[in-house]
Amino acid sequence: xxxxxxxxxxxxxxxxxxxxxxxxxxxxxxxxxxxxxxxxxxxxxxxxxxxxxxxxxxxxxxxxxxxxxxxxxxxxxxxxxxxxxxxxxxxxxxxxxxxxxxxxxxxxxxxxxxxxxxxxxxxxxxxxxxxxxxxxxxxxxxxxxxxxxxxxxxxxxxxxxxxxxxxxxxxxxxxxxxxxxxxxxxxxxxxxxxxxxxxxxxxxxxxxxxxxxxxxxxxxxxxxxxxxxxxxxxxxxxxxxxxxxxxxxxxxxxxxxxx
Numbered sequence: 001x002x003x004x005x006x007x008x009x010x011x012x013x014x015x016x017x018x019x020x021x022x023x024x025x026x027x028x029x030x031x032x033x034x035x036x037x038x039x040x041x042x043x044x045x046x047x048x049x050x051x052x053x054x055x056x057x058x059x060x061x062x063x064x065x066x067x068x069x070x071x072x073x074x075x076x077x078x079x080x081x082x083x084x085x086x087x088x089x090x091x092x093x094x095x096x097x098x099x100x101x102x103x104x105x106x107x108x109x110x111x112x113x114x115x116x117x118x119x120x121x122x123x124x125x126x127x128x129x130x131x132x133x134x135x136x137x138x139x140x141x142x143x144x145x146x147x148x149x150x151x152x153x154x155x156x157x158x159x160x161x162x163x164x165x166x167x168x169x170x171x172x173x174x175x176x177x178x179x180x181x182x183x184x185x186x187x188x189x190x191x192x193x194x195x196x197x198x199x200x201x202x203x204x205x206x207x208x209x210x211x212x213x214x215x216x217x218x219x220x221x222x223x224x225x226x227x228x229x230x231x232x233x234x235x236x237x238x239x240x241x242x243x244x245x246x247x248x249x250x251x252x253x254x255x256x257x258x259x
Contacts, residue, residue, distance in 0.1 A: 013028075058138035058140065112132045115168060122164075163185060165193070199246060
């Protein structure tokens with residue numbers, strides 16, 4: 001929202017992300033909370049080329065092995081189930097269909113873009129007759145009938161009737177830039193669907209926990225304790241992982257209103 005009214009908390013980058021992006025050990029970062037719009041984000045922000053390192057061959061064998069090295073529960077079986085579980089896919093598509101029902105005539109949609117849509121598996125069945133495209137930096141094999149946008153700069157002549165962007169904005173360093181990119185693929189009647197998880201750090205959900213964490217995270221003992229915990233627990237003190245942004249309804253609405 002452009003406000004400088006921020007509250008900062010000391011934490012760390014997870015071992016997995018630190019090694020995969022920066023080939024280094026975990027290091028201190030800030031978790032910042034905007035007191036104006038409730039947007040929560042980490043600083044520093046990874047640049048686009050650094051993000052590509054994280055998501056290159058996303059959830060492929062090398063990614064899985066590197067992540068399990070630090071997160072013992074991230075097994076090959078768990079990795080393969082994410083985005084491929086039939087029940088999960090159908091549940092998400094059904095939820096989206098229910099939300100869209102009655103809001104506009106989905107039968108008039110002739111073209112669809114799923115920005116950051118993995119393989120296109122989450123595009124609702126209502127759009128099966130439309131031209132369906134996916135843009136995703138992971139370059140995973142696409143589902144049948146889905147086309148790929150490879151280079152955004154060379155595809156600006158394409159415009160879509162419906163654009164969805166699900167579980168993307170929490171991963172990217174500059175959400176405003178993503179919205180601007182998406183708008184280049186729209187026309188005046190384009191319909192949009194944005195979806196983000198509500199996975200706020202628990203210490204920001206209450207006054208006492210907020211006060212405690214703000215005090216403790218500024219204490220010298222926090223850094224020693226965190227270094228010890230980071231060797232064993234990737235979830236200690238909400239360190240920076242793949243989700244580098246946290247949204248509330250207020251902050252997501254504010255982001256979209258800016259455009």
